[in-house]
Amino acid sequence: GAVVSQHPSWVICKSGTSVKIECRSLDFQATTMFWYRQFPKQSLMLMATSNEGSKATYEQGVEKDKFLINHASLTLSTLTVTSAHPEDSSFYICSARNNRGSNQPQHFGDGTRLSIL
């Protein structure tokens, strides 16, 4: 089945560091990718939606200059958390979908646990 790979799966870094998370669709073309954030014991909150070759659309309350999203190819999207602080510590999950054809499902990665010290 369709597979989405996230890397790294776990990262710890110092406050003020910028961290890049990669999301790759391994066996299909991801025309749209989604980035979610999940705090402990909570549900997934959509941060932004990106279409290949276009600027990402951010949800209300999500700072676009803080969370930089690039979706330059049909198989790769990146999320960069700039100048990360402890409050940015969370579980970040990407998902990908091929919008060509109706009722295409979203495929989720296994998430990246980010801890800022």
Place this chain on the structure above:
Amino acid sequence: TQLLEQSPQFLSIQEGENLTVYCNSSSVFSSLQWYRQEPGEGPVLLVTVVTGGEVKKLKRLTFQFGDARKDSSLHITAAQPGDTGLYLCAGARYSSASKIIFGSGTRLSIRP
């Protein structure tokens, strides 16, 4: 305010018992999905319902989409410890069908 509210938030029952999880909204959805998530992993899709009143079965799990497409339920028969996890409903709205919004989640624990 959560667009999709799930109830209960937490549920701990004995193995063999039945349970129902509810997902409610005041909005209409073009489709609704149920996922299960294990700690440290991404959510895994269980089912998608698209027609009002639709019922789908997946072994001991029964999913129903409300007639008005505003709510859904997940019923588990004879729960097993392997059913333990976070259950999430997620809906796609007609106005923004390109993205899905997740419900508040139900954390289920099945005791042996």
